[in-house]
Amino acid sequence: MILTEVGCGCGAVYRCAESETLEGEPGQLKCGNCGAIVVRWLTAHKRVYRCVIAPDRGYPVVVPPPSP
Numbered sequence: 060m061i062l063t064e065v066g067c068g069c070g071a072v073y074r075c076a077e078s079e080t081l082e083g084e085p086g087q088l089k090c091g092n093c094g095a096i097v098v099r100w101l102t103a104h105k106r107v108y109r110c111v112i113a114p115d116r117g118y119p120v121v122v123p124p125p126s127p
């Protein structure tokens with residue numbers, strides 16, 4: 060399994076898990092945020108993409124708990 064990360068121009072980051080053994084199909088990753096084509100691949104390996112950073116959650120606001 061090969062793990063890589065790829066970022067879209069809009070700030071979203073996707074983690075790719077590519078199998079070296081499972082067969083898949085060439086395809087493309089479309090950004091779920093802005094709809095742009097982030098990655099195209101031609102290898103016939105199984106790939107799974109998962110969004111790890113959405114642009115609106117890239118910098119989470121941490122609210123401190125109220126003091127007692």
Ligand SMILES: [Zn+2]
Pocket residue numbers: 067068069070071090091092093094095
């Ligand atoms: Zn995008």
